[in-house]
Amino acid sequence: MNGKIIHDGIHGSMKLTGLILDLVKTPEFQRLRNIRQLGLAYLVYPGANHSRFEHSLGAWSIARRLAAEVGLSEDESMLLQVGALLHDIGHGPFSHTFESIYKHYVKEHDHMRLGQDIVLGKVNITESGNGGQIPEIIEDYGYDFEPADVANLILGKHEKRYLGQMLHGDVDVDQLDYLVRDAHYTGVAHGIIDLERLMKVLRIHDGELVVDEKGIEAVEGMMVARSLMYSRVYFHHTVKIAEGMLTRALEFALEEGHLWDFWKMTDCRVLVELEDLEGFPAEMVRRVKYRELYKAAVLANADELSTEEKRELLTAYRNVRRRQEIERALADAVGAREGEVILEFSIADLMLSEPRLKATEINVLLDDGSIQPLTRVTPLANALKRRQTPRWAVLIASPGEYVPKLRETWRKVLFS
Numbered sequence: 001m002n003g004k005i006i007h008d009g010i011h012g013s014m015k016l017t018g019l020i021l022d023l024v025k026t027p028e029f030q031r032l033r034n035i036r037q038l039g040l041a042y043l044v045y046p047g048a049n050h051s052r053f054e055h056s057l058g059a060w061s062i063a064r065r066l067a068a069e070v071g072l073s074e075d076e077s078m079l080l081q082v083g084a085l086l087h088d089i090g091h092g093p094f095s096h097t098f099e100s101i102y103k104h105y106v107k108e109h110d111h112m113r114l115g116q117d118i119v120l121g122k123v124n125i126t127e128s129g130n131g132g133q134i135p136e137i138i139e140d141y142g143y144d145f146e147p148a149d150v151a152n153l154i155l156g157k158h159e160k161r162y163l164g165q166m167l168h169g170d171v172d173v174d175q176l177d178y179l180v181r182d183a184h185y186t187g188v189a190h191g192i193i194d195l196e197r198l199m200k201v202l203r204i205h206d207g208e209l210v211v212d213e214k215g216i217e218a219v220e221g222m223m224v225a226r227s228l229m230y231s232r233v234y235f236h237h238t239v240k241i242a243e244g245m246l247t248r249a250l251e252f253a254l255e256e257g258h259l260w261d262f263w264k265m266t267d268c269r270v271l272v273e274l275e276d277l278e279g280f281p282a283e284m285v286r287r288v289k290y291r292e293l294y295k296a297a298v299l300a301n302a303d304e305l306s307t308e309e310k311r312e313l314l315t316a317y318r319n320v321r322r323r324q325e326i327e328r329a330l331a332d333a334v335g336a337r338e339g340e341v342i343l344e345f346s347i348a349d350l351m352l353s354e355p356r357l358k359a360t361e362i363n364v365l366l367d368d369g370s371i372q373p374l375t376r377v378t379p380l381a382n383a384l385k386r387r388q389t390p391r392w393a394v395l396i397a398s399p400g401e402y403v404p405k406l407r408e409t410w411r412k413v414l415f416s
Helices: 018-023 027-034 052-070 072-084 095-105 112-118 136-140 147-154 161-167 173-186 195-201 212-235 238-257 269-275 277-290 305-316 320-334 346-353 381-386 400-415
Strands: 003-008 012-017 202-205 208-212 295-299 341-344 363-365 371-373 396-400
Touching: 003 052, 012 018, 018 027, 018 072, 018 136, 027 052, 027 269, 052 072, 052 161, 052 173, 052 195, 052 202, 072 112, 072 147, 072 161, 072 173, 095 112, 095 238, 095 320, 112 136, 112 147, 136 147, 147 161, 161 173, 161 208, 161 396, 173 195, 173 212, 195 202, 195 212, 202 363, 212 363, 212 371, 212 381, 238 269, 238 277, 238 295, 238 341, 238 396, 295 400, 305 320, 305 341, 305 346, 305 400, 320 341, 320 396, 320 400, 346 400, 396 400
Parallel strands: 208 363
Antiparallel strands: 003 012, 202 208, 295 396, 341 396, 363 371
16 A cells, blocks of 8 residues: 655654545644644753644554554554544644633633544634545545544543543553653653553453553553653743743733634744734743743742632632733732733643543553552552642742742732
């Protein structure tokens, strides 16, 4: 079968043929070339310029290998491969950066549901208006699954539980690619995992994905890598400050009636559109472009907050209006302009961007044939589940001149 060879920096040469090649050729998938995998992390890790396009191909490559390792049928294998390939098709500019405001400003309120709608042909995410062929391409190949099956799998839902787990579980093809890829391009060694071993120790048992007892150490290693990458890279406070600044610029534009289709845009396009608006959005874009970022005034960890304070922050973070009110109150208290004080709450952010970190864990198939949850078999996994949040829970940032006063007044403003 004719195809195309793509040379990947992580997985080497990958041959694309048939349905996979035709899906990769679509405008919706090609658009992912212009969406950075790690949002604004390149401002801290200069090598982090890899795209959702590369990651999606990597997830597909691992899915193809895993399907062969666990002995899926041809139709199941192709369903998993298509789900892995298209799992990030709904991502907006800078990946997770604007995730916290989707529900408030956009009807299709997160990238996974947008992805589902794209696969079903309900939404056209390409700025040019071209696209919309994904459901027809899937149907034309005549496999024993529909676009709806792919759409459900993207949300981790399938009547065959093991298929959902392979794309959305404790050990899934998405994470296996992004941990290795992000570690490589950031230069952070924490994300290195034993991918070859993990491929060999996963099994299907009684309709679910399990790990052999002899593979526990490989899974522990992956969980350590994931936990450290969240602390060190994904929730690096400088990255979150930059993302917060750009998010506030977009919120300002949306409140003024501009950029309502931002979720269709690519990274460069959203920056140009915000810059063209002048005023506050343009200032934020300029600051991000030239790395003139706000300074961290407060980095408080979860232990410094009472249960009631955490609950209050969680409510504020889920409600964009409430969070904006708090930011305005903080700005007023220190004499800053609106938009010059930003509040981030990592626990809520983590729930939005990575809900699977608290999801049902993978089971272990013990040598005696019994099944046990991973956290029962290894205390390390249990500890890592509890350590999923970054070291900071609350981040407040502003231009440097307001930092001393913010440190004095933030608690009074937030919790009085």
